[in-house]
Amino acid sequence: MSHRESIEELIYESGARLDERDFKGYLDLCEDGYEYTIEAYSPEIRKDMIWLHHDKAGMDLLFKNLPKHNSDHSTLMRHLTVYKVDVDEAAGEANVVSGLQVFRTELDGGTTELYAVGKQHDTIKLNGGTPKLGNRKIRLETRNLGIGHHVPF
């Protein structure tokens, strides 16, 4: 499999595992030094904002605490399109830009709405033939997320 194919597969698989709430499976796709960030720009205050930032242990804790919190039970589906893959063989890394759409489906009746759009910037560690997620930065275009969500995108 080419780099591009295995990288695309990793990106799509990471989204699918979150959709399935297979959080352990998702973290298995991440390097130990993994970092995850959700950012957005506010034209109101004219500033970049960080809305969520965790390392791998922080993500793990967030997932483990989920059952203890009261959360909206609608499901999320992440639709990803890989736009660009830049492989840096020497560094053993690739930088990937994907388009992200998050759809939310209500449990009662199954109405689906487009919940959020943005771009996903991943740094992938190539690890020979088995790439892993090293860093993920989601830059949201959507800023009105209604009542919000406990599960990261």
Add this chain to the structure above:
Amino acid sequence: MARTSSEWAKAPNLPESHYVDTRIYTDEDLFLEEQAKIFNKVWVIACHESEIPEPFDYRTFRHPGGENLIITRGEDRKVRAFYNICPHRGNTILYDPSGNTKRMTCIFHAWSFDTKGECVEIPRESEGYQDRFDKSDASLREVKCDVGFGGFVWVNIDDNCGTLKEYVGDALGLLEESLQPEMEVFHYHKAVVNTNYKLWHDTNSEFYHDYMHYFNRITGMMQPGYFDRKYTGYKNGHASVGSMAVKYDAYAGSEDRGVGWPGLAPGGWLLIDLFPGMTYNLRTSVLRVDTIMPLGPNKVIIEFRGLGLKSDTPAERAERIRDHNAIWGPFGRNLHEDLLGVHGQGLAMRDARTDSHYVLHGREENSTIHDEGGMRHFYAEWSRRMGRLASDPERSPKAEAA
């Protein structure tokens, strides 16, 4: 025993000050009356001064009374507010939420206004109006504006209102020292929620719902001092809740706090609710300020701001952001729970056909943390301003007193 339809409709067996009729959350006419009698009469927060730091910076603002406003800083550095309506053919003058412009020029026919609200340009003025009408007839409607209480920009639609200081009174006294340093907004987001604005303010005015927050249960409710926190009511419907020591290290991942906030004891938490829908919430290392813009009886825009100190080093700011995001922001643990709660209320009581009747504010615990006196204090002011009892909006409090 569960209740029959007539039992369900019967007023609760509590004093009238201890419950409200749910029509105050659902009735369209009452909502329009609230905009006129409450929102268009009181001081409300439009933005923070750090959002318009330079001369000619502006912010647009949707006032909870319904008016669209421009907040702009003049060349003289004074902050002023105007209706965002072109006096010519009623176009929106400034479209973007923020920007910087010396002249505010309407895109339609290029009438132009300065930061004092004066019309400075009407293209082909004399050709069209001869000497019947000129720029001096075409200035903007100015709205009363003041900056204070932590550098917030406040506006009041009522030209005959009292001062901001009179309106707030002593309500922010607990935060006096904490609001002294220059602050900066680092977090802003809006949420549109199908619920009544008062239900959001109620949630900010009662702590009994800490049962809903896993984070607050283990860091607060299970810690000594929690039940000693006290409500204080102030003039004009404002209320505060005193501090306790929050044990943040009880929630894994939320230990190590260092930055803190001037005037706030480590682990402290101060919350002040200002009538009719503004909340100062200071805990960990962040000041959160909520404001509301109701769109209808069952629809509200809630604005959330997170503030740090202007003097923050990058490391300090990063810690504030981390503290903020742990519980607040669209992905925070607590904010989602609070919004889920008021969303559920909006669903259950969305209109008269849901056959909801009463909401109880009946807990009395000597004004301590699970007492529902904060909400009672709000509704006493609501009743006074509306001339209607919150427990029965068809009756007036005056008639009751007579």
